[in-house]
Amino acid sequence: MAQKLVERTFVMVKPDGVQRGIVGDCLRRFENAGLKIVAMKLVHPTPAFIEKHYPSDDGWLRMVGEKSASTFRDLGIPLKQKFGTEDTLEIGKQIKKWLVKYISSGPVVAMAIEGYRAIENVRRITGPTKPFEAAPGTIRGDYSLDDPGLGNALSRPLLNIIHASGNKGEADNELALWFRKDDFMTYKRLDEDMWYKDWS
Ligand code: UDP
Ligand code: MG
Secondary structure, eight states: OGGGGEEEEEEEEOHHHHHTTOHHHHHHHHHHHTOEEEEEEEEOOOHHHHHHHSOOSHHHHHHHHHHHHHHHHHHTOOHHHHHSOOOHHHHHHHHHHHHHHHHTTSOEEEEEEEEETHHHHHHHHHOOSSGGGSOBTBHHHHHOOOOTTTTGGGTSOOOOSEEEOOSHHHHHHHHHHHOOGGGOOOOOOTTHHHHHSOOO
16 A cells, blocks of 8 residues: 555756755755665756756746746736746746756756655655745755745746656656666665555
């Protein structure tokens, strides 16, 4: 039963996380919680590759644009002043351009993380998109104070340390994009019996 809920998700320490020297701390948090690294590499991705990593459909672009727009509204900063539009689709497209440029600007650590409800558990440890809204104790909350009123207002994406797949569809696509089948390792963590052995 519980074994069926063991999932794989994709995580990437972004260039800001690598350059701040906190790859180890990010990994420690996943490992401490009982999650297992099953693939990992340090790579400098091309812009074309990151273009594929982040979705291009209108729904995703609007969702991203709306995150920025809501903070601008809260802070009373006119959207038009920064983006030249109030259309969240256009704002999402602008943010994606900044993202592609930024994520391809230096090495990132890409990994596949496995464990019980790994997709949600990794997001819980990572914290929400805007570090300003991320609680202390999460990676984004502990290492950043960024939000769209700072980052996007300065024509850059939020520097939020780490990427983690948001749902099963993203996890499957991202794992297939970043890794080949034989990159995934099979091994047992010493505490796996504690988590997964049936006590009945
Ligand atoms: N982003 C941004 N401004 C926003 C929303 C997103 O700069 O208002 C950037 C940020 O770096 C984020 C990435 O775009 O991590 C992808 O956005 P998404 O909504 O998928 O956030 P995530 O899944 O990374 O939490
Ligand atoms: Mg996302």
